[in-house]
Each structure stands twice: as structure tokens, then as C-alpha cells.
Amino acid sequence: MVSDRIGVIGSGNTARALAAYLSQQGHPVCVYTRHPEKLDTIRRRGRIEVTGLFEGSFPIEQVTNEPERLARQCGIVFVASVTTAYLDVAAALAPYLRDHHVLVLFSSKLCGSLEMTRALHGHGVHGVPIIETDALFACRAREDHGIWIAGLKGWTFLACPQRSETLCHGPLLRRFFPGLEDASNLVQRGLTDFGALAHALVSLINLGPIDRGERLRFYVDGMSERTIVLLERMEEEFHLVARAYGTRLLPMKELLNRYYGCETGSLLEAMRTVPGYRELYAPTSLEHRFLTEDIANSLVPLQGLARKAGVEVPMVDAVITLTSVLCGQDLSATGRTLDRLGWGGLSHEAIVRWMAQ
Secondary structure (H helix, E strand, O other): OOOEEEEEEOOOHHHHHHHHHHHHOOOOEEEEOOOHHHHHHHHHHOEEEEEEOOOEEEEOOEEEOOHHHHHHHEEEEEEOOOHHHHHHHHHHHHHHOOOOOEEEEEOOOOOHHHHHHHHHHHOOOOOOOEEEEOOOEEEEEEOOOEEEEEEEOOOEEEEOOOHHHHHHHHHHHHOOOOOEEEOOOHHHHHHOOHHHHHHHHHHHHOHHHHHOOOOOEHHHHOOOOOOHHHHHHHHHHHHHHHHHOOOOOOOHHHHHHHHHOOOOOOHHHHHHHOHHHHHOEOOOOOOOHHHOHHHHHHHHHHHHHHHHHOOOOHHHHHHHHHHHHHHOOOHHHHOOOHHHHOOOOOOHHHHHHHHHO
């Protein structure tokens, strides 16, 4: 018999918000993390404390560091770890996955479900559906006991690696998040992501304050009337690549309005009027996922897809280059490359056809 328990993988902001939301909706929730000490109070109390969008104390059935226990008890598993951990997650889960399991990547960045599929294939696991969507919560962890949730996206896309899979499995994810819509393909899903556009670039614009550990409201104070032009130019590149792969994107100001509700006179106005963004602060160190994960797993595959289609993306190239220098590694080589996705040897036209199947 397939259990009605829902599994959540991770211990950070998104994993906590997701676990709390699912529990608040009445679902039994089990959490798997390699670092259970980060959730020690939640584990001991069997509850997570929530403030913000909704408030209260909600049950968490189990916190475990044993992937076999999670897989045995949960049929649907949300992977809410950082995307740079996907290969490790695949290796940990692979021995215990069976036909009844479904994995939901939350968030996957660009083409995450394809990367996870290929990783599982490498461990001999075939036929497990993998659905991807964005991280739907604006949130921040509270020590080892709780989460503050600033907002929940009212709409975005979901996708599987191929169109036929999306049509088949999309209804399952809408049981939990009714506002999700089927994407036309992985490129539309992965580029409908404001964080992919903004996280790294806004961080680079504010390198000095971030490196000094200053308190900076990331979206409200991080951009000005002059510097917003950089974000707008990079957004144009997102749209060019999307069109090259047979799909279209919403303007980012419209996307933010659909996410949370905001003014849409300009991108800067939209960023500054999203209610949940007013109290979201910038990283206080250059060692942060905004300057690693979002580049490695969103901008690097975007760069590869652009080159495959003959589309120039100088802003994306610049952000990757600058961050590679800061990190001391070539992110274009170590990130989610087309070779890792199995697309390195395919033509642009072949990739478009494959996604449409």
C-alpha cells in the first residue's frame, strides 16, 4: 500500500516552509536531511513553529537522516534541498526508489528534472516520475525550530522533462498547489524564475556592502533607477533564448505581480512593492547560493542553450565570468552544462523536438 505521508528533503528555508505548508494543509509530513542537528528542536518537539503568512505550530511526524526510512514511508517526495546537492540526493535515494514513488523538485532551476532523471539513470533507476517547479515561498528560517513565511507565489509553471510527461503528472502537483500551470517546455519553466534573473546580478551590483556584511534590503535598496537597466538588459536575453526554444516568457514585472501582487509600472517599482520583499535582506557574505547555485544551475545551462541556438547573451556571460573570478572556479565548466544534461551532442532543433515529445 502506498503511504499518504509526504516526504520533504532538506533543512533550509524552502524545506521548512514546504513542510509547514503541507502539514498545515493536513498532510502527514516526514523530513529527510543529512544534517538533522539543524532541525533538532523540530525533531524533539515533533512540531514546526510558523510566523508570517500563516501562523501556528504544525506537526512533523519525523525528522530522519536515513533515506531508506523516508522512501519506505513516503510515496511523494519533495526535494527542497539546494540544487547543487541533486547528484548527492539521487545517489542517496536511488537504492530505495520504487515504481510508486514520485519526486517533485522544489525548485529545480533550469532543467533540473532532466539532470535528476539522468542522475537516477546512472544508478539504475528508471521510470520514477520527476516533476519540477519553482520554490514557491519567500521565507527565512528561525533558528532550529521554525520558519517565517513572507509570501507564497500564487502562480507559476510546472514541467517534466518532456511534454507528454508534464500532461500526465501535472495534475498530481496541482493537488497541493492549485495555482500551478503546465509549462510548454523545460526552458519556459526554468526561465520563469525571477531569482534566476536577479539573485546573482543584484548581488554583484552590491558586492561591497555584501562583502562588508552590511544590512541591505535586497530588492528594495539593492537596485536604483540607474542600475535597473542592467537587470532589464539581462531580462531581454532571457526572452531571446526562450523564443529560440519555441516558447515565451512573461515580463518580469508581470511575473512578480502574478507571484505575490505588486505595482507593475516598471520592473523597479514591481520589486519595491512586493509586500514580502520589503523585509528580505541581502546575503552578508560572498559565500552564498545567490552567487553559486543560481549561476551554476540557471545561468550556465542558459548560456549553453543560447550558444546552441546561436543567440548572444553578453549580460549572462558577464555575470558568469565575474562570479567565476570571485569564486576561483570556472562555473561555465563546473555548473549544469549541456553535456551533463545529455544535450551536448544534440542540435538546437533536436533539443526542441525532444522536449516536445
